[in-house]
Amino acid sequence: MITLSVNGVAHDLDVPSDMPLLWALRDTLAMTGTKFGCGQALCGACTVQLDGTAVRSCQTSVGDAAGAEIVTIEGVNGKVAEAVQAAWRDLDVVQCGYCQSGQIMSAIALLSDNAKPTDDDIDAAMDGNICRCGTYQRIRAAIHDAAGKLA
Amino acid sequence: MLRTDLPVNPLIPRPATRGASRRDFLKGAATVGGAFVLATFVPLGRGPLAQEAAASGPPAGIFEPNVFLKIAPDSTVTVLIKHFEMGQGITTGLTTLVAEELDADWGQMRYEMAPANPALYANLFFGTYMGTGGSTSTANSWTQMRKVGAAARAMLVAAAAKEWNVPAGEITVAKGTLSHPSGKTATFGDLAGAAMAEAVPADPAVKTPDQWTLIGTRLPRLDSFAKTNGTAVYGLDIRRPGMLVAVIRRPDRFGGTVKSFDATAAKAIAGVVDVVQIPTGVAVIAKDTWSAMKGREALTVEWDDAKAETRSTDAIFASYREELKKTGLPADTRGDAAAGIAGAAKTTTAEFTFPYLAHAPMEPMNGVIQLTDEGAEIWSGSQFPSIDLYVTSAVLGIKPEQVKINILISGGSFGRRAVPNADWTFELAAVAKAVGRKDPVQLVWTREDDIKGGYYRPMFLHAVEAGVTADGKIAGWRHKVIGKSIMIGTALEQMVVHDGVDDTSVEGVKNSPYKIPHFAVEAYNPASEVPVLWWRSVGNTHTAQVMETMMDELATMAGRDAVEFRLELLSEHPRMADVLKLAAEKGDWGKPMPAGKGRGIAVHESFGTRVAMVAEVTVDGADIKVDRIVAAVDCGIAVNPDIIAAQVEGSVGFALSSVLRNAITLTDGIVDQSNFDGFEPTRMSEMPVVEVHIAKVDAPPSGIGEPAVPLLAPAIGNAVFQATGKRLRSLPFDLGTVG
Numbered sequence: 106m107i108t109l110s111v112n113g114v115a116h117d118l119d120v121p122s123d124m125p126l127l128w129a130l131r132d133t134l135a136m137t138g139t140k141f142g143c144g145q146a147l148c149g150a151c152t153v154q155l156d157g158t159a160v161r162s163c164q165t166s167v168g169d170a171a172g173a174e175i176v177t178i179e180g181v182n183g184k185v186a187e188a189v190q191a192a193w194r195d196l197d198v199v200q201c202g203y204c205q206s207g208q209i210m211s212a213i214a215l216l217s218d219n220a221k222p223t224d225d226d227i228d229a230a231m232d233g234n235i236c237r238c239g240t241y242q243r244i245r246a247a248i249h250d251a252a253g254k255l256a
Numbered sequence: 257m258l259r260t261d262l263p264v265n266p267l268i269p270r271p272a273t274r275g276a277s278r279r280d281f282l283k284g285a286a287t288v289g290g291a292f293v294l295a296t297f298v299p300l301g302r303g304p305l306a307q308e309a310a311a312s313g314p315p316a317g318i319f320e321p322n323v324f325l326k327i328a329p330d331s332t333v334t335v336l337i338k339h340f341e342m343g344q345g346i347t348t349g350l351t352t353l354v355a356e357e358l359d360a361d362w363g364q365m366r367y368e369m370a371p372a373n374p375a376l377y378a379n380l381f382f383g384t385y386m387g388t389g390g391s392t393s394t395a396n397s398w399t400q401m402r403k404v405g406a407a408a409r410a411m412l413v414a415a416a417a418k419e420w421n422v423p424a425g426e427i428t429v430a431k432g433t434l435s436h437p438s439g440k441t442a443t444f445g446d447l448a449g450a451a452m453a454e455a456v457p458a459d460p461a462v463k464t465p466d467q468w469t470l471i472g473t474r475l476p477r478l479d480s481f482a483k484t485n486g487t488a489v490y491g492l493d494i495r496r497p498g499m500l501v502a503v504i505r506r507p508d509r510f511g512g513t514v515k516s517f518d519a520t521a522a523k524a525i526a527g528v529v530d531v532v533q534i535p536t537g538v539a540v541i542a543k544d545t546w547s548a549m550k551g552r553e554a555l556t557v558e559w560d561d562a563k564a565e566t567r568s569t570d571a572i573f574a575s576y577r578e579e580l581k582k583t584g585l586p587a588d589t590r591g592d593a594a595a596g597i598a599g600a601a602k603t604t605t606a607e608f609t610f611p612y613l614a615h616a617p618m619e620p621m622n623g624v625i626q627l628t629d630e631g632a633e634i635w636s637g638s639q640f641p642s643i644d645l646y647v648t649s650a651v652l653g654i655k656p657e658q659v660k661i662n663i664l665i666s667g668g669s670f671g672r673r674a675v676p677n678a679d680w681t682f683e684l685a686a687v688a689k690a691v692g693r694k695d696p697v698q699l700v701w702t703r704e705d706d707i708k709g710g711y712y713r714p715m716f717l718h719a720v721e722a723g724v725t726a727d728g729k730i731a732g733w734r735h736k737v738i739g740k741s742i743m744i745g746t747a748l749e750q751m752v753v754h755d756g757v758d759d760t761s762v763e764g765v766k767n768s769p770y771k772i773p774h775f776a777v778e779a780y781n782p783a784s785e786v787p788v789l790w791w792r793s794v795g796n797t798h799t800a801q802v803m804e805t806m807m808d809e810l811a812t813m814a815g816r817d818a819v820e821f822r823l824e825l826l827s828e829h830p831r832m833a834d835v836l837k838l839a840a841e842k843g844d845w846g847k848p849m850p851a852g853k854g855r856g857i858a859v860h861e862s863f864g865t866r867v868a869m870v871a872e873v874t875v876d877g878a879d880i881k882v883d884r885i886v887a888a889v890d891c892g893i894a895v896n897p898d899i900i901a902a903q904v905e906g907s908v909g910f911a912l913s914s915v916l917r918n919a920i921t922l923t924d925g926i927v928d929q930s931n932f933d934g935f936e937p938t939r940m941s942e943m944p945v946v947e948v949h950i951a952k953v954d955a956p957p958s959g960i961g962e963p964a965v966p967l968l969a970p971a972i973g974n975a976v977f978q979a980t981g982k983r984l985r986s987l988p989f990d991l992g993t994v995g
Contacts, residue, residue: 124546128544128545128546135495136486137486137489137493137495140490140492141492142620143931143932144702144704145931145932147932150618177486179485193480193484194481197477197902199480199483199484200343200344200345201342201666202665202667203490203618204667206486229941231940232939235618235937235939236618236937237617237618237670237910237937238618238910239905239907239908239938242909245940
């Protein structure tokens with residue numbers, strides 16, 4: 106039995122310790138806001154926070170996540186998260202929306218570390234998150250907008 | 257008297273006999289409506305309120321709401337969306353059309369995906385088929401959905417007139433409130449029950465453009481909230497009690513089949529419950545996705561490649577070049593191309609190659625199926641429900657009406673979810689049949705399955721010979737197009753294949769709007785086991801690159817400006833000319849660029865929409881950086897300008913990686929790429945600034961999901977030529993291979 110703390114709630118899971126956190130969240134806990142895109146940490150759709158750091162849950166084993174505070178798109182909150190989600194909605198960033206859980210988790214991590222990111226900072230922080238619909242122009246604008254809301 | 261203790265029930269029985277008159281049908285609806293006083297159902301079928309399809313009645317035992325619109329006691333208005341939402345914003349767009357005519361407040365509008373029911377929810381451009389594609393969703397629904405809103409509004413007004421004992425003509429409706437000069441007001445919810453008893457108007461008038469308050473404005477998307485907090489439910493997010501997960505081991509080579517397999521090790525993996533053979537491979541069934549994947553890794557399969565594609569990419573292109581020595585099928589013939597070229601002052605020959613491309617939507621293919629006593633129930637991102645219903649029933653040996661499909665939104669498609677043979681729905685049904693139990697089963701494709709799984713944009717090769725006259729006009733143009741037909745051999749063949757020529761192979765060249773007096777297009781249909789499919793903008797993905805690169809090349813050869821050269825040839829296509837001029841003006845056409853930078857332009861029509869695009873690039877060695885894209889679009893009346901802009905921005909982001917690097921290649925028949933490392937979509941740091949200008953026209957809406965995609969490659973290629981003098985033709989662009 107492995108205990109995971111997800112969005113402030115402890116869950117006892119009867120899963121192998123090498124199971125990726127992604128599948129524990131999606132299959133065992135039925136928390137499907139975190140998405141499967143590539144399984145190889147190439148696309149960022151599965152991004153969650155582990156003790157405040159953005160990680161790819163498809164390459165983080167349940168064993169490694171045990172003991173950490175895991176935050177997913179369903180549970181993320183606070184000023185930065187609210188500003189990011191509001192900016193995403195104000196600018197209608199989403200198209201298919203499938204990658205946006207991961208985009209938002211990465212953007213929150215960026216703005217938590219860097220209150221006023223430059224375009225280069227955004228490139229560096231967000232290049233690991235693929236959006237096949239190509240919403241990057243609006244993601245960039247929304248991050249700047251959220252930074253403005255937080256200032 | 258309004259009751260509030262009953263839930264809104266969207267199920268409404270219909271008369272059972274086909275051919276029932278409209279009046280009979282409406283009486284039936286109204287009688288039922290009396291029993292469900294909380295809701296107004298406006299049953300409007302195909303055509304101008306045609307009821308024949310609706311009146312045919314639901315198959316026994318299948319749940320089918322036959323409505324486009326519901327009004328709840330709290331005045332929320334729910335529009336049932338007959339088209340597939342894959343990100344293009346159609347849920348917002350169709351809801352806008354209803355809200356406009358209803359004079360609703362945008363805040364009270366909601367949507368639901370309509371279930372798979374072709375009799376009620378056909379694409380009016382696809383005959384009796386329910387399906388989404390070809391950038392037709394807004395265009396085919398334009399009149400239909402406005403009349404749904406107008407009819408419901410008239411029924412609400414009629415109900416208010418009776419209740420208030422005033423003439424209907426004195427009642428106004430605005431932002432969801434009905435008012436009378438006497439001071440009486442009511443909400444939609446107040447009148448929903450009474451309105452249900454009113455007759456549906458036969459042919460309600462719709463507003464004139466000057467009366468619009470919602471169409472043409474920037475309404476926020478209805479799906480932004482759920483897609484930013486993790487609550488939006490995609491097919492892959494379906495969780496059913498007792499659900500099992502299946503992954504499939506497919507052959508390494510297209511056309512390969514299972515010779516034998518050993519499941520011993522796979523079955524030893526914890527969580528694996530079954531291993532079954534299906535026509536396309538071997539399925540591993542487990543209690544969760546991770547266990548299914550581990551089980552598949554442990555599986556040993558021996559393949560029979562006797563009929564498989566075993567060639568490499570280079571060999572396939574070599575076979576194309578050999579085939580072109582023969583005469584092709586005539587696709588478009590004007591004047592005498594050979595004579596025109598013979599009389600030219602200058603001529604050129606050019607070859608363009610295009611690789612296989614994967615769609616790679618972010619949500620891989622998936623679906624959930626459950627066998628039931630009645631038949632089967634599916635939850636999936638079904639883009640072409642008519643085909644999915646048919647294929648599922650054929651696999652399971654039941655009738656289409658015994659299949660219920662719950663349609664989910666999807667994480668992209670770009671064409672991949674609408675397949676003439678319903679490949680992934682076929683597998684879903686085949687797994688259910690092979691497993692033979694009533695537990696729900698979810699089929700999951702991994703990214704590797706997706707990238708290696710075929711159904712690619714076909715490999716194409718174009719060979720063009722053309723020339724200009726001494727006074728700078730096009731003298732003649734001979735054009736050969738070769739690539740595997742998407743449609744030949746499918747259920748949809750008769751729709752688009754004429755005299756052996758698949759229109760989807762030559763669209764964009766055939767019937768080119770350019771006034772070229774001597775023009776000959778020949779088509780060739782080579783065979784291959786590699787399954788091919790439309791990829792966002794279909795044939796235009798390659799034809800626009802050839803046409804617009806050649807136009808640029810011929811303008812240069814004629815010593816003329818690229819815009820002026822095109823405008824002369826578009827004299828009979830003013831809307832094309834107008835977007836070209838708009839893009840040139842907004843895109844600073846003709847202004848000087850610094851060394852190492854270039855500006856290129858292209859114009860193309862597809863799916864009834866005209867788009868012109870200016871690209872600005874910086875070239876450093878073999879590296880191409882796209883700095884800025886300026887697009888001008890004419891897609892008719894702009895229902896939601898912001899969503900149109902988003903589609904064009906997104907088309908640039910989507911297509912850019914196909915211009916710069918993406919290719920699916922084969923080595924001895926085996927796909928060389930497997931994930932986003934070998935087939936890498938555009939990333940944030942590569943995204944250019946995109947500016948979108950929408951032409952103001954008074955014409956019915958056409959599509960915008962696809963038509964901006966074809967422009968990107970030629971605009972960039974022509975810009976690179978301006979910067980370097982090097983002519984890029986084949987995709988993906990590789991400056992290292994061009995002299």
